[in-house]
Amino acid sequence: MRLLSAAVLLVLASAGLAQAFVQTKFASEEAARQRCPTDMVVWLILPGNSFVIKSDPRYGATQRGAYMCERDAIAAGNRGAH
DSSP states (O other): OOOHHHHHHHHHHHHHHHHHHHOOOOOHHHHHHOOOSHHHEEEEEETTTEEEOTTSSTTTTTSHHHHHHHEHHHHHHHHEOO
């Protein structure tokens, strides 16, 4: 019985770890769009914690950055740049 309990705990723990490593930053706009087809894709400016929308001239144009779903960007503590 202890072995079964340990196995169940191991499965539950590994499921939680897999969920913790969901990719939210992408090298291409299309890859981000596949993750969130109904959400807006934004450009996260790195380093930092701000993002811009597609109409901004910095969208996809800064030296460092990543495409993200807006909801993921906000959930990670990022904010829209002004």
